[in-house]
Amino acid sequence: MSFVIVLTLVLDQLTKKIASAVHGTFYLVPGFLKFVKATNRGIALGLFSNLSEQVLWIVLFVVVVLSLFPYMFRFSRLERVAMGFILGGALGNLLDRIRFGYVLDFLNLVFLPTIFNLADVFIIVGGGLMILGAFRGVSDEKLESGEKGRRLETRSVSEREDSIVDIQVDDTEGDKGRKGEGQRPD
Template sequence: MAFVMVLTIVLDQLTKRIASEIHGTFFIVPGFLRFVKATNRGIALGLFKNLSEQLLWTVMFVVVFLSLLPYIFKFSRLERIAMGFILGGALGNLLDRIRFGYVLDFLNLTFLPTIFNLADVFIIVGGALMILGVFRGGDNESLESRKKRRGLETGSVFEGEDTIMDLEINDSKSDKRGQSEGQRSD
């Protein structure tokens, strides 16, 4: 997660630095993606431009706090990567807000009315990956590795085979308890 977060911040800050030096409006991908430089005093995608500064900081604090949850709870690898994107994007925009009082946006999809930056893209991608991780459910480790970790082995039983299984319990407490209660251990 930390690698994804740092990479996200670096890429976001680098693209904003390059965009700040470019003037004019032009198509990056003709008819689809345009370079349009604008300052954003709202949050992601220019939303909530009229928020008070105090409420804006509260929103940013909540985003950062929620992004730290993988360090508190067990998240799958996909969910940790998603949180890295979300946290990196949020921190990238927060750095600009602290340094300049605004966030530099410079990308526009021709079919959307908003202008955004790479941090916003990372936040959206992270959110989508988080939703995907929730729908996938649980950890990404395979069923076989979970069984091995629990010490269970499975096998197939074919028609006509015996299904008797020998179990050996290696619990020293139960062995001692059985002996003290007068039971014999084999």
């Protein structure tokens, strides 16, 4: 995840440096993507432009706390990459807010009324990947850790070989209601 955060941050800062040296408005992709330079004093996509410095520090605190989540909880590879995109993009914009007091936006999809930058793209892609990860349901680590091997191999049964089946019984009731060792409850 750290690599993704650093890569996202470097790409964001590099594109902002290039964009700051370019003047004018022109199409990057004719009829679709336009270069339009603007400063953004809000959060993402120009929202909440009247932010106070205290809110900025709260956002920084939230970003730091979120960056610790992958170390406190188990995330799949996809979710770690998504979190890296989100945190890298947020740190890129936050760094600009602290250094300059604004964020440089320079991209405009002609069918949207907003101007954004690469950090915003990474944040949106990361959010989409997190949603995709939530819908997948099974984490990559579970599949890689061998839990996929906890099913009966049909090849062994059909060839009449000895089969080993790993069965795990979860007794949620515990030993409550049992009369004694070796006896079944009636």
